[in-house]
Amino acid sequence: NAGVTQTPKFQVLKTGQSMTLQCAQDMNHEYMSWYRQDPGMGLRLIHYSVGAGITDQGEVPNGYNVSRSTTEDFPLRLLSAAPSQTSVYFCASGGRSPQHFGDGTRLSIL
């Protein structure tokens, strides 16, 4: 089925470790974004991209890096994980159409 695919679905890290959350879409959307969801805070925009080679910061970008080398992929990198980054992460794609969301990655930092 067409849509937004996120991997992994679950991950546990130790403080200071690095990892990359993967996001891929097959709808040829120009716009892609990453959100984090925390209890009582809704979804907050981390980074977004309006096309290959173009990225920008959202509301809560600190501690995260992104790149967009292809239209399809938009990975999110945690360089040195901190307990405050424990959250559920959602990738979304859209543009001319409203954003489609992946099923999320549940990340715990110990």
Add this chain to the structure above:
Amino acid sequence: AQSVTQLGSHVSVSEGALVLLRCNYSSSVPPYLFWYVQYPNQGLQLLLKYTTGATLVKGINGFEAEFKKSETSFHLTKPSAHMSDAAEYFCAVSEANFGNEKLTFGTGTRLTIIP
């Protein structure tokens, strides 16, 4: 800057009763407004959206919302609640310049349906 306020983090209604979930927004320019639904352990699904034109917007699963500029509101309603409506609902806004992009979300309303 834009913002969204959802009144009531938890709402309970009886099966068959009216569902009303409240959303107020602030935006310095004409907004695009969205309602998304999230079922447990899933991503968000679009229920409906307002861009321009008719202020009463119909969505999936029998939901509708009305854009009221004078009240800066975009409340979500459904005439008769069903057990399958139990989920978390998020209102979101983007400035019209950005269309479907750069959404600002409210903190969500968890809807419980009482049998």
